[in-house]
Amino acid sequence: MKKLNTSMNKVAALFCFTVITFINVNALNTKPFPKDFKFGVATAAYQIEGGWNEDGKGENIWDHLVHTNPTAVANNDTGDTACDSYHKYKEDVAMLKYLGVSHYRFSLSWTRLLPNGFANKVNQRGVQYYKNLIKELKDNGIQPLVTLYHWEMPQTLQELGGFLNNNFIDWFGDYAELCFKLFGDDVTNWLTFNEPGPICQHGYGLGDLAPLYKSPGIGEYICGKNLVLAHARAWHIYDDLFRSKQKGSVGIVIDSRWFEPETNKTEDIQAAEVMRHFVWGTYINPLINGDHSSIVKEKIAKRSKQQGFKRSRLPEFTEEEQKYLKGTLDIIGLNHYSTYLISAQKHPDPDAMGFYVDCEAVARQSDDWEKGGTDWMRVVPWGIRKLLKWIKHTFNNPKIMITENGFCDNKDKLLDDDRRINYIKTYLSNIRDAMDKDGVNVVGYTLWSLMDNFEWTLGYTQKFGIYHVDFNSPNRTRTKKKSADYYKKVIATRCLTDM
Ligand SMILES: *[C@@H]1O[C@H](CO)[C@@H](O)[C@H](O)[C@H]1NC(C)=O
Ligand SMILES: *[C@@H]1O[C@H](CO)[C@@H](O)[C@H](O)[C@H]1NC(C)=O
Numbered sequence: 001m002k003k004l005n006t007s008m009n010k011v012a013a014l015f016c017f018t019v020i021t022f023i024n025v026n027a028l029n030t031k032p033f034p035k036d037f038k039f040g041v042a043t044a045a046y047q048i049e050g051g052w053n054e055d056g057k058g059e060n061i062w063d064h065l066v067h068t069n070p071t072a073v074a075n076n077d078t079g080d081t082a083c084d085s086y087h088k089y090k091e092d093v094a095m096l097k098y099l100g101v102s103h104y105r106f107s108l109s110w111t112r113l114l115p116n117g118f119a120n121k122v123n124q125r126g127v128q129y130y131k132n133l134i135k136e137l138k139d140n141g142i143q144p145l146v147t148l149y150h151w152e153m154p155q156t157l158q159e160l161g162g163f164l165n166n167n168f169i170d171w172f173g174d175y176a177e178l179c180f181k182l183f184g185d186d187v188t189n190w191l192t193f194n195e196p197g198p199i200c201q202h203g204y205g206l207g208d209l210a211p212l213y214k215s216p217g218i219g220e221y222i223c224g225k226n227l228v229l230a231h232a233r234a235w236h237i238y239d240d241l242f243r244s245k246q247k248g249s250v251g252i253v254i255d256s257r258w259f260e261p262e263t264n265k266t267e268d269i270q271a272a273e274v275m276r277h278f279v280w281g282t283y284i285n286p287l288i289n290g291d292h293s294s295i296v297k298e299k300i301a302k303r304s305k306q307q308g309f310k311r312s313r314l315p316e317f318t319e320e321e322q323k324y325l326k327g328t329l330d331i332i333g334l335n336h337y338s339t340y341l342i343s344a345q346k347h348p349d350p351d352a353m354g355f356y357v358d359c360e361a362v363a364r365q366s367d368d369w370e371k372g373g374t375d376w377m378r379v380v381p382w383g384i385r386k387l388l389k390w391i392k393h394t395f396n397n398p399k400i401m402i403t404e405n406g407f408c409d410n411k412d413k414l415l416d417d418d419r420r421i422n423y424i425k426t427y428l429s430n431i432r433d434a435m436d437k438d439g440v441n442v443v444g445y446t447l448w449s450l451m452d453n454f455e456w457t458l459g460y461t462q463k464f465g466i467y468h469v470d471f472n473s474p475n476r477t478r479t480k481k482k483s484a485d486y487y488k489k490v491i492a493t494r495c496l497t498d499m
């Protein structure tokens with residue numbers, strides 16, 4: 001099998017075997033992905049592990065939300081058992097092995113390791129779980145790509161304000177240091193935070209995701225400031241204490257849609273650019289350049305002033321903080337799913353506050369775009385190429401790992417998932433185009449997700465997996481979907497073959 005693959009790779013080195021296929025007029029890119037390009041899949045602790053209070057694990061904000069506010073989640077679903085990966089991790093790794101992935105992106109549950117959030121008491125049984133998982137991965141030749149924080153604030157720290165308390169920078173730094181120390185000999189690729197946008201805008205602004213804290217126009221900016229400083233703290237700890245020995249990298253994962261102007265009017269073109277700087281730049285710009293982009297600072301400062309605030313609702317970084325932040329990214333993780341059309345529009349109420357109010361733009365999706373399982377899941381493959389190109393030009397060609405991309409439907413046990421295959425194929429083709437034709441530095445692709453799992457407030461209604469999970473069975477039986485075999489073939493041939 002190995003031999004066959006190698007010789008196939010050789011033949012395929014110049015051109016993929018696929019017949020040129022036309023999908024929505026756009027030809028698939030037929031160039032193979034480079035040899036060192038990494039293909040993987042992703043999951044996150046709360047969404048798959050279960051074992052929510054087993055072996056000494058402490059409560060986090062999602063445990064708290066689902067138990068105190070059950071109707072906030074579709075069908076009152078919880079992640080109490082989820083995919084039961086806490087007990088079935090060996091089966092998960094066998095699936096990864098079958099797929100042939102080079103890496104597996106998963107996250108650590110902070111309260112499994114530190115039940116109270118603070119680093120004074122380490123839960124050895126939690127440590128052992130991750131040691132076992134990492135060993136199983138290494139034994140099977142799979143690289144761990146580890147997210148430290150995937151939406152799971154310890155409840156104890158939340159009660160002290162969570163991201164709104166600037167002591168969070170210390171708490172997170174202590175936690176990160178412990179993880180580097182415990183696992184860093186085997187884990188060389190670290191990601192600090194998953195999706196600061198939803199963490200801050202939805203967790204502390206709109207208040208529709210855990211911890212359901214509503215402070216639009218204020219909370220999300222304080223959260224953002226503490227979050228980027230906490231990232232920088234972890235990066236500096238790694239750089240000072242671990243890098244020379246462990247030789248790894250520390251990045252962050254930013255989610256971004258592509259924002260296309262609704263029309264060719266100058267104001268819409270500008271509004272789309274503002275939106276990109278708000279959604280993507282708010283977190284990336286401080287870590288690359290040490291500060292927010294001027295467009296973001298000006299917009300929020302102006303509106304804050306008109307509203308009678310003494311200073312901008314966007315807290316400034318001191319000069320010292322700017323120095324501390326600048327250049328603290330070894331790699332950028334990009335989560336991308338869909339595209340929006342943007343037009344300029346001021347909020348009618350001058351006192352209104354909020355992230356998107358400050359943008360002075362509105363976003364919508366076209367009904368012409370194929371819809372997946374949930375309203376925002378629209379299939380717009382060209383959007384990822386435009387986004388990658390924009391990041392390259394705006395941020396001086398950084399190294400990018402696609403840390404999430406994938407398709408959801410809402411049908412249980414849809415094993416012949418041709419629409420997911422088409423999504424993966426056309427998005428990968430546009431990524432290949434971005435690398436090949438636009439020179440974007442993309443080093444890997446991580447499909448979301450290995451298996452159907454707990455999709456936050458949408459519960460188990462949205463299916464992102466290339467493996468089906470039977471949530472009605474105590475066994476949480478996993479069954480391969482057609483897309484798993486498609487992805488396996490792409491990985492083996494490094495080509496976007498037909499199924
Ligand atoms: C969800 O929980 C609420 C309150 O506990 C209950 O009234 C409702 O019937 C539950 N819904 C479902 C779908 O179980
Ligand atoms: C904007 O102008 C370009 C070039 O003329 C055209 O291709 C494109 O369709 C226009 N976009 C919209 C939304 O009208």
Ligand SMILES: *[C@@H]1O[C@H](CO)[C@@H](O)[C@H](O)[C@H]1NC(C)=O
Pocket residue numbers: 473474475477
């Ligand atoms: C659960 O798994 C066990 C062992 O693989 C099997 O014997 C049993 O029939 C399964 N039960 C269900 C409900 O699928």
